[in-house]
Amino acid sequence: MEEAPHGCPGADSAQAGRGASCQGCPNQRLCASGAGAAPDPAVEEIKEKMKTVKHRILVLSGKGGVGKSTFSAHLAYGLAEDGDTQVALLDIDICGPSIPKIMGLEGEQYMEDNLGVMSVGFLLSSPDDAVIWRGPKKNGMIKQFLRDVDWGDVDYLIVDTPPGTSDEHLSVVQYLAAAHIDGAVILTTPQEVALQDVRKEISFCHKVKLPIIGVVENMSGFICPKCKKESQIFPPTTGGAEAMCQDLKIPLLGKVPLDPLIGKSCDKGQSFFIEAPDSPATAAYKSIIQRLPGAAFDSEYKPREGQREDCGFVADLCLPQVDGSDSSLSPHWSLQPGIMLWLGAINIPQKRP
Amino acid sequence: MEAAAEPGNLAGVRNIILVLSGKGGVGKSTISTELALALRHQGKKVGILDVDLCGPSIPRMLRAQGKAVHQCDQGWVPVFVDQEQSISLMSVGFLLENPNEAVVWRGPKKHALIKQFVSDVAWGELDYLVVDTPPGTSDEHMATVEALRPYRPLGALVVTTPQAVSVGDVRRELTFCRKTGLQVIGVVENMSGFVCPHCADCTNVFSRGGGEELAQLAGVPFLGSVPLDPQLTRSLEEGRDFIQEFPKSTAYAALTSIAQKVLHRMPALHS
Numbered sequence: 001m002e003e004a005p006h007g008c009p010g011a012d013s014a015q016a017g018r019g020a021s022c023q024g025c026p027n028q029r030l031c032a033s034g035a036g037a038a039p040d041p042a043v044e045e046i047k048e049k050m051k052t053v054k055h056r057i058l059v060l061s062g063k064g065g066v067g068k069s070t071f072s073a074h075l076a077y078g079l080a081e082d083g084d085t086q087v088a089l090l091d092i093d094i095c096g097p098s099i100p101k102i103m104g105l106e107g108e109q110y111m112e113d114n115l116g117v118m119s120v121g122f123l124l125s126s127p128d129d130a131v132i133w134r135g136p137k138k139n140g141m142i143k144q145f146l147r148d149v150d151w152g153d154v155d156y157l158i159v160d161t162p163p164g165t166s167d168e169h170l171s172v173v174q175y176l177a178a179a180h181i182d183g184a185v186i187l188t189t190p191q192e193v194a195l196q197d198v199r200k201e202i203s204f205c206h207k208v209k210l211p212i213i214g215v216v217e218n219m220s221g222f223i224c225p226k227c228k229k230e231s232q233i234f235p236p237t238t239g240g241a242e243a244m245c246q247d248l249k250i251p252l253l254g255k256v257p258l259d260p261l262i263g264k265s266c267d268k269g270q271s272f273f274i275e276a277p278d279s280p281a282t283a284a285y286k287s288i289i290q291r292l293p294g295a296a297f298d299s300e301y302k303p304r305e306g307q308r309e310d311c312g313f314v315a316d317l318c319l320p321q322v323d324g325s326d327s328s329l330s331p332h333w334s335l336q337p338g339i340m341l342w343l344g345a346i347n348i349p350q351k352r353p
Numbered sequence: 354m355e356a357a358a359e360p361g362n363l364a365g366v367r368n369i370i371l372v373l374s375g376k377g378g379v380g381k382s383t384i385s386t387e388l389a390l391a392l393r394h395q396g397k398k399v400g401i402l403d404v405d406l407c408g409p410s411i412p413r414m415l416r417a418q419g420k421a422v423h424q425c426d427q428g429w430v431p432v433f434v435d436q437e438q439s440i441s442l443m444s445v446g447f448l449l450e451n452p453n454e455a456v457v458w459r460g461p462k463k464h465a466l467i468k469q470f471v472s473d474v475a476w477g478e479l480d481y482l483v484v485d486t487p488p489g490t491s492d493e494h495m496a497t498v499e500a501l502r503p504y505r506p507l508g509a510l511v512v513t514t515p516q517a518v519s520v521g522d523v524r525r526e527l528t529f530c531r532k533t534g535l536q537v538i539g540v541v542e543n544m545s546g547f548v549c550p551h552c553a554d555c556t557n558v559f560s561r562g563g564g565e566e567l568a569q570l571a572g573v574p575f576l577g578s579v580p581l582d583p584q585l586t587r588s589l590e591e592g593r594d595f596i597q598e599f600p601k602s603t604a605y606a607a608l609t610s611i612a613q614k615v616l617h618r619m620p621a622l623h624s
Contacts, residue, residue, distance in 0.1 A: 065378010
């Protein structure tokens with residue numbers, strides 16, 4: 001089914017088929033029977049397909065615009081410099097597929113002999129075409145990319161993701177559950193506005209037991225091309241990725257400075273390594289890329305101390321406060337206002353008359 | 354308003370502006386915040402609705418993180434970010450027990466919460482409601498447009514950076530606006546050049562020209578370019594009022610000019 005009813009608790013939730021919003025849904029009986037909780041056969045099919053793929057690396061960030069696609073593309077370029085290494089790059093940013101443009105592939109799928117790319121961008125006939133899809137359709141596309149694309153013998157499958165912690169991220173983790181993901185590289189920029197989203201992404205990784213290979217801090221300092229002095233365009237007001245990584249005990253894989261030539265190369269669809277081989281940004285990227293294969297082999301999911309294992313995909317929402325310090329309700333309030341988030345459903349207590 | 358729509362909690366809102374971009378990290382939340390501050394300084398009452406459920410940035414940008422949401426007879430009371438109560442804000446950020454917790458929801462749940470944010474928040478009398486969105490053209494955007502559609506006037510402010518990679522995504526966002534019948538107030542180009550604080554040379558860090566070209570291509574007004582300004586970035590990090598505190602800063606002129614254009618283009622009813 002492509003369109004779930006509003007308030008759908010999710011086919012695999014305990015409330016499936018039983019919630020108030022399930023009434024009238026054509027799949028209600030199916031969900032109530034527990035069939036929705038059965039694992040998707042695609043997971044095993046994908047596991048079979050992935051037998052020819054040695055390593056799977058996800059590139060994530062809670063925050064948009066920090067350089068995930070740029071990093072994914074250049075990771076692919078970097079790994080593919082060794083002609084014997086087969087690299088595949090999968091772009092699952094369905095609404096904003098940047099990879100074709102960054103790699104100069106608009107209109108084509110072929111790259112080099114040892115570097116293949118797949119993106120929804122290749123399936124759109126016009127640069128103005130918008131993919132206005134809800135979650136279930138996006139999930140279907142991701143399933144197809146993983147199951148139906150003939151990846152062949154691949155050493156590294158790199159998956160570029162959109163920002164956030166939503167359908168695309170859940171789906172790629174779930175569909176690759178049987179095939180095993182080596183780990184995630186998480187991109188950030190130095191400022192707190194980015195880090196606050198990245199901490200959520202790290203929390204997501206812990207929730208779905210996805211090993212974190214490490215964090216890359218992008219746009220870390222800017223060298224003025226005229227006077228060569230350094231400025232911080234995105235200041236690390238709370239200590240940047242370094243402080244966050246120390247705090248959360250996650251490896252910092254490296255810092256990449258902001259070089260205006262990176263943006264220009266991406267716009268032209270050229271590898272930045274070729275356009276600016278002597279840039280400090282190129283050196284930083286290459287050093288990070290060299291660390292990755294070894295780091296990926298060493299990464300494993302490590303639960304944090306005190307982390308609840310039973311929280312699933314529920315985020316706890318705070319109850320709005322009631323005035324007054326005692327436990328009785330003040331006469332100006334109706335029923336204690338509250339939002340309880342269940343697996344998939346939002347229950348708002350009704351007001352008493 | 355359409356005859357069938359219940360006015361409800363949006364009855365007192367005179368103008369609604371959606372801040373959109375196909376691309377992430379271009380400055381939607383920055384522009385939403387600064388637009389709200391600039392409109393407030395023009396004497397307007399402003400509300401901000403942050404529908405970025407996975408990455409709610411606005412509370413921190415207005416030093417409102419950690420504040421609580423209260424309930425009243427009409428629904429949820431938006432959080433006032435200032436003493437004068439001239440800017441109110443609703444964000445999922447206020448509803449998280451732990452700010453580092455991820456909201457890992459699929460589309461239908463996001464849709465349901467956004468509908469509530471639109472219909473169950475007691476916005477009261479507002480000159481402008483600015484709606485900050487996440488990047489993309491998916492559940493949040495469809496839910497927001499669907500929930501706001503009965504209300505007029507409703508316009509979209511589209512944000513891009515100068516690079517082709519950004520413009521490439523934002524073109525798709527403009528298609529989304531066309532397909533959903535959303536009127537585009539104009540395009541704003543953010544991160545337009547960086548003036549080195551040491552030597553005052555301007556570098557086009559994220560290329561140049563994309564915003565104006567995009568506006569021309571799409572046949573919509575170009576509202577202006579906002580440069581990269583470390584004082585603006587710092588203000589947002591610290592939740593300060595950039596419009597009030599940094600009138601000599603490089604981004605100030607651009608932001609106030611954009612706010613003026615919005616004031617003129619949205620058919621505001623002056624009280």
